Amino acid sequence: MPLPHTGSYYAATVNEATDYAPLRGDRQADVCVIGAGFTGIATALTLAERGYNVHVVEANKVGWGASGRNGGQLIGGIAGEKHLRKMCDEKLLWQMRWRGHEIIAERVAKYGIACDLKYGYLDVAIKPRHLREFQDDFDRLARHGFDHEYRMLDREETCETIGTDVYLGSLLNMGNGHLHPLNLCIGEARAAVELGATIYEDSEVLRIERGSKPKVVTAAGSVTADSVVIAGNAYHLVEPQLRGIMFPVNSFIIATEPLDEQQVASVNPRDLAICDPNFVLQYYRLSADKRFLFGARINYFGDDPSYIAGHHLPLLLRLYPQLQGIKVDFAWGGTIGVPLHRVPRLGRIAPDILYAQGYSGHGVNVTHLAGELMADAVAGTLERLDIFAGIKSTRFPGSHTFRKPLVALGVLYHQVRDKL
Structure with missing residues (x-):
């Protein structure tokens, strides 16, 4: 059964609800994209802009998964860059790590997508080693002549900027930012459809049949295409070759009631997105209507709002006791x-079947790069795709069958590492 959007702040504040018809009957396309999250929609829009007949098949709703639920932080960089540096030169890697930002900014302007895009981001240090890492990041920004404001802040400056004294310092980057992810995804979907793309919701893919052309099969129809793009992350198991290479990590967010002007001034007057560098991290920002959005990764598998709030609110108040009673x-x-x-998984299962997944929390930015790389590969240009495809995947058996204990073990492992 197709599922509705989760009870998130984003789902409650969408500009428009999507209502694309399910796939019924047999269809033909140049490209069939499986999944209507950021990767799938970014791929479809890029292909539609280039004149392809593209059909998108989605099990639930546009942006139903992580794309419509995340912290809304637009952060430059690609997870696992130390591996990517072995595969390409620094100039190309630098261009790719910011390409998603460029695509999003261009589309917001070109298609009039109202998604509360705003710039300003703060990496905050919990340990001295974080400050050393931030200094390396600062030096790299300087070497490349980064054309946005960026600077290191000491403990006092950090406290003055975001109203809490728990951090040792921070790195301000005004080239990163934040947005309403579900409105961005839905807006890009609308733009793709206006350019001729077709989107099917409530259409779970059952299998991909191989032949002279691949066929994507659902319960009520099929799409036969010259190329198929599997644009899935933790929710797709349609292709056996992709199983066992992805570690699922659960992340949860709360949104408070709107803050008043005095509260805003005391916690985040510059309206920055904020994140710490831990794997079991905390991340937060204000929404456009001044709610405090606070996220963290925890070992929990349910969806009970009271449990999530009961866990997260004390963490928030530990940072901002002035919000007591919120x-x-x-x-x-x-x-x-x-x-x-940690490197995003982009590659080909067959010459006519591509895949993109696994962004390790950098999805808003990198999914849009991935969409461009998928579209390039459909046209036969593989230079950038092959950089990612050349990095061998590490598989771990039982990652789906034993998902819950593996997630619990992984969270415990990273909690220990974060404390070092």
Whole structure:
């Protein structure tokens, strides 16, 4: 059965609800994209802009998964860059790590997508080693002549900027930012359809049949295409070759009632997105209507808003005791995909079947790069795709069957590492 959107702040504040008809009957296309999250929609829009007849098949609703539930932080960089540096030169890697930002900004302007896009981001240090890492990041920004404001902040400056004294310092980057992810995804879907793409919701893919052309089969129809793009993350198991390379990680968010002007001034007057560098991290920002959105990764598999709020609110108040008494209006969660080596998984299962998944929490940015790489590969240009495809995947048996204990073990392992 298709599932509705989770009870998130984003789902409650969408500009428009999607209502694309399910796939019925047999269809033909140049490209069939499986999945209508950021990767699938970004791929479809890029292909539609280039004149392809593209059909998107989605089991639930546009943006139903992590794309419509995440923290809404637009962060430059690609997870696992130390591996990517072995595969390409620094200039190309630098271009790719910011390409998603460029695509999003261009589309927001070109298609009039109202998604509350705003710039300003703060990496916050919990340990001295984080400050050393931030200094390396600062030096790299300087070497490349980064054309946005960026600077290191000491403990006092950090406290003055975001109203809490728990951090040792921070790195301000005004080239990163934040947005309403579900409105972005839905807006890009609308743009793709206006350019001729077809989207089917409530259409779970059962299998991909191989032949002279691949056929994507659902319960009520099929799409036969020259190329298929599997644009799935933690929710897709349609292709056996992709199983066992993704570690599912659960992340949960609360959204408070709107803050008043005095509260905003005391916690985040510059309206920045904020994140710490831990794997079991905390991330937060203000929404456009000044709610405090606070997220963290925890070992929990349910969707009970009261449980999520009960866990997250004390963490928030530990940072901002001045918000004591604030009410939580929304609480939700989702699953992100993390490859063991952290590098996004982009490649080909066959010459006519492509895949992109596993962004390790950098999905808003990198999914849009991935969409461009998928579209390039459909046209036969593989230079950038092969950089990712050349990094061997590490498989771990039982990652689906034993998902819950593996997630629990992984969270415990990273909690220990974060404390070092």
